[in-house]
Amino acid sequence: MEFYIDPDIRKSTTLPALFYKSRAIFDQLSEKILLTSWQFVGDLNLLPELSWAYPFMLLEDSLDEPLMLVRDKEDNIYCLSNVCTHRGMFLVDKPGKYRMFSCKYHGRCFNLNGQFRSMPEFREAENFPSEMDNLPSLELGNLGDFLFTSISPNIEFKKVFEPLLERMNWFPFEDLIYNEEGSHVYNIKTHWALYCDNYLEGFHVPFVHPSLNQALDYKEYDTEIFDFCNLQLGIASEGSPVFELPKDSPDYGKGVFAYYWWVFPNMMFNFYTWGVSVNIVEPIDLNNTRVVFKTYLFNDERGNQFSKKDIHDTELEDEEVVERVHIGLQSRLYKHGRFSPSKEKGVHHFHRLLAEALKN
Ligand code: FES
Ligand SMILES: [Fe+2]
Known part of the structure; x- marks a missing residue:
């Protein structure tokens, strides 16, 4: 229409x-x-310490996208998918300190930047691990300590917020x-x-x-x-x-x-x-x-x-x-x-x- x-x-x-x-x-x-625009996630205080992850749903009841904010031990901030790349299990259930993310379903592990780290019983798998096995990482934008992300941005963050x-x-x-x-x-x-x-x-x-x-x-x-x-x-x-x-x-x-x-x-x-x-x-x-x-x-x-x-x-x-x-x-x-x-x-x-x- x-x-x-x-x-x-x-x-x-x-x-x-x-x-x-x-x-x-x-x-x-x-x-x-909604899918292509920038959305408010919250402020930096959601990540009070290094090696911290904060799981959330982006736009609960409409987009319902499971994501997490992560601060790694070098103080880099990421916004990652909170869904395991093996068969789609939720990864992180509650905010807190993490050394790595390990999936409770079949044990796949990821580094705090979302990179695939290990997986049991996959020795014979070909072409493995590949880029597809890392957790998808979304762009972040900020206004002071306010953080924003977008699943599929069609306009640059700066262009939206510049004025x-x-x-x-x-x-x-x-x-x-x-x-x-x-x-x-x-x-x-x-x-x-x-x-x-x-x-x-x-x-x-x-x-x-x-x-x-x-x-x-x-x-x-x-x-x-x-x-x-x-x-x-x-x-x-x-x-x-x-x-x-x-x-x-x-x-x-x-x-x-x-x-x-x-x-x-x-x-x-x-x-x-x-x-x-x-x-x-x-x-x-x-x-x-x-x-x-x-x-x-x-x-x-x-x-x-x-x-x-x-x-x-x-x-x-x-x-x-x-x-x-x-x-x-x-x-x-x-x-x-x-x-x-x-x-x-x-x-x-x-x-x-x-x-x-x-x-x-
Ligand atoms: S779904 Fe995560 S290891 Fe299988
Ligand atoms: Fe009003």
Whole structure:
């Protein structure tokens, strides 16, 4: 199925309701977009010591790809397949220190960099071991200590993240620490793309978020579009906290309350004066989405400005509208919408990227 989103936002219609209702399109989004895009794995603290492995599922319930992060004894970091190359057994069950990975099924062993090491009863096997017997190793990208990987990347990491890396080059990523109490997982009855649509416009802020609306100067709120990411710059209203920016920042002199970065297709990095809120949108099925909020606070008094309640209340307000929209889109009478040229540039950008990716 192909969709056309006019590059001219003044002429364009939104993706049709069918896009959010079709199981076949949902599956295509997984194959064509999730599989080929960069995905957030977590931060370097998942590997607290040398010779450490951390097993995880990449996008549980959609891609469900068993992987592991590994820090070897020379401090090299890898992202490896967590599936034995013999007959497909899971290799590592829990995080911890490892000297090597040995398969519990028939004893195949791998070095921490994924290289085949040994295997009983294979002396007569020809052409063995070969490249195919090593654990597949995926590329890694990083933003400070945040790690990303992709199963089959069709765009370079740098090309996706460059605008964010450049604009935020002054940001003290090294001062962030993960805050478990401030983090939360939300289960929402909606299509994952609808959750992103809602994030991508500040148009609804005055209608849906009364207290956030007080912190922001809505007139100054703007969206900037880059190739595979976009930025909503939240300007503070009188009395709200603002970033102290260096003179060479393009935002110097503006009272920036928050940088809301969205990265294709399902990641949000919200920079505040107290730290960063990472939001990962995980598709479960057509009608269910898991949104993982990870909170990283500055490890000094700046972190004390964080209020879980503010973030949580805003999220519940968003959740309520996206769940209502999800029901609304099931209507036989709703076909598609139009974009506000001044306020919905981010949603238009997302719809263009989705339509383009489905074509390929
Ligand atoms: S599946 Fe791992 S050794 Fe057989
Ligand atoms: Fe919102």
